[in-house]
Amino acid sequence: MGEVVLAAKVTHVPSMYLSELPGQHHGCRQAAIAGHKEIGRRARELGADTAVVFDVHWLVNSGYHINCGERFEGIYTSGELPHFIKDMAYQYQGCPELGEAIAAEANAADVRTLAHNIPSLELEYGTLVPMRYMHMDVPEDQHFKVISVAAWNAWHRLEDSFTFGAAVRRAIEKSDRKVLVLASGSLSHRFSDDRKAADNLHNWTREFDKQVDMRVVELWKQGRFKEFCAMLPEYAEHCYGEGGMHDTAMLLGLLGGEEYDKPVEILTEPFGSSGTGQINAVFPLPW
Numbered sequence: 001m002g003e004v005v006l007a008a009k010v011t012h013v014p015s016m017y018l019s020e021l022p023g024q025h026h027g028c029r030q031a032a033i034a035g036h037k038e039i040g041r042r043a044r045e046l047g048a049d050t051a052v053v054f055d056v057h058w059l060v061n062s063g064y065h066i067n068c069g070e071r072f073e074g075i076y077t078s079g080e081l082p083h084f085i086k087d088m089a090y091q092y093q094g095c096p097e098l099g100e101a102i103a104a105e106a107n108a109a110d111v112r113t114l115a116h117n118i119p120s121l122e123l124e125y126g127t128l129v130p131m132r133y134m135h136m137d138v139p140e141d142q143h144f145k146v147i148s149v150a151a152w153n154a155w156h157r158l159e160d161s162f163t164f165g166a167a168v169r170r171a172i173e174k175s176d177r178k179v180l181v182l183a184s185g186s187l188s189h190r191f192s193d194d195r196k197a198a199d200n201l202h203n204w205t206r207e208f209d210k211q212v213d214m215r216v217v218e219l220w221k222q223g224r225f226k227e228f229c230a231m232l233p234e235y236a237e238h239c240y241g242e243g244g245m246h247d248t249a250m251l252l253g254l255l256g257g258e259e260y261d262k263p264v265e266i267l268t269e270p271f272g273s274s275g276t277g278q279i280n281a282v283f284p285l286p287w
Contacts, residue, residue, distance in 0.1 A: 002175035005046035007251060007285060008039050009183045011268070011278040012057065012129040014084035015201065028202070033133050035268035035280030040134030042282075043180040044143060050095050050177045051134070051144040052102075052168060054250045056185035056243030057126030058150040064106060064113040064164055065150040068099020072123050072146060090128055092135075095145040098175050102147070105174075106167040111160050113167075123148055126184040134180075144180060151185065151250060152243035158233055161246040165253025183251035187213040188239035192275035205275030209239045213270055213277035220264040220281065229258040242276070256286050 011032050019029035043051075058065070072092045078085040096117045103115035127148040135142055149168075153161065172179045188209035192200035204210040212235065219228045229252065236245040252260060260283075268280035 002172045002177045002179065004169060004172055004181055004254065004285060005048050005178050006039065006043045007181045007255060007283045009185075009248060009251060009279060009281045009283065010036065010039065010130050011186065011273070011280055012126045012184045013273045013276070013278055014078055014081045014125060014129065015273055016129055016133065017085045017088060025201070031268050031271070032278065032280060033136075036130055036133035037137055038267055039180070039280065039282065040137070043134070047178045048180040049143075049145060050098060050147065051131065051180045051182060052098075052147045052149065052172075053127045053130065053182045053184050054149050054151040054247035055124055055126035056151045056247045057124040058148065059152040059154060059243075060150040061154050064111055064153070064156070064160075066099045066103055066113065066115045067121050067123065067148040067150075068096045068115050069094040069117050069119060069121060070096055074122060076122075076125065076128055078125055085125060088128065088132070090123070090132065092131060092142050092144070092146040095147055095177065098171065098177050098179075099147045101175055102168050102171040105171040106164050109163050109167045111164045111167065113164070126151075130182055130184055149250070151183070151247040153246045154244070156244070156246065158236070158244070158246065158249045161249035162253035162257050165250035165255075166257070168250065169254045181251065181254060183247035185245065185247040186242040187216060187270065187277035187279055189242035189276045190240040197274060200275050201273065203272040203275065204277055209277060210272065212239050217266065217270055217279065217281075221266065223261040223263040225252065225260045226258045251283065255283060260286055262286055
């Protein structure tokens with residue numbers, strides 16, 4: 001019988017890759033990288049063999065979509081921010097069986113979902129960035145099989161993403177996999193206007209967004225998810241939630257929705273990045 005062994009909300013800011021490189025910004029995202037490495041370490045210790053990533057950098061306009069190819073390999077440059085991520089090599093095994101099982105479970109719950117095993121369907125950096133750092137200390141084995149789920153769902157209901165997340169859990173429990181589940185996306189996501197972008201590499205764009213993010217994190221730390229779920233649609237709207245925060249809805253659906261009440265553990269304290277709010281946080285399992 002399969003199980004979710006660890007669940008987390010994580011950043012995927014491209015300045016993490018920039019932080020690796022020599023120059024002005026070397027080391028600037030060390031805390032975020034350390035948070036990813038710690039999640040990877042814990043997941044291995046708990047026996048995880050597969051990672052399911054809810055990726056808000058994968059935009060879809062119709063349906064729910066799962067990239068469950070047999071293998072992912074390539075060299076990635078961001079079309080959005082090529083001066084941050086360029087020529088980043090990656091190589092991971094996939095897990096088609098679990099991806100197809102998730103799609104079947106979601107469809108049975110009336111959430112229209114397609115699983116894709118298409119060699120030319122590439123991964124987005126919302127998956128590639130966390131996988132890079134969660135594998136970094138053991139790059140030779142590329143430990144986790146990878147499944148990426150589209151979570152920039154432009155014309156979808158948050159309620160369906162809660163339902164989808166619950167279906168992911170059921171599919172995992174019916175499988176033979178031990179799974180790390182990641183909601184890969186920001187808190188607030190109002191990018192700084194272009195002329196201020198360079199100066200705001202380590203800041204929020206608006207004080208309003210920062211203050212709401214800090215309040216949200218306090219709710220999480222207190223396990224007050226009934227209140228958070230009630231405010232999620234307005235939070236996503238008014239603070240420009242990345243991908244509509246469907247990654248967060250999926251994660252909470254997997255954990256029990258508004259009934260989830262575990263205090264969250266903050267591994268990387270909230271920080272500003274190019275105007276957006278970011279965090280690494282582990283969500284204790286309720287079972």
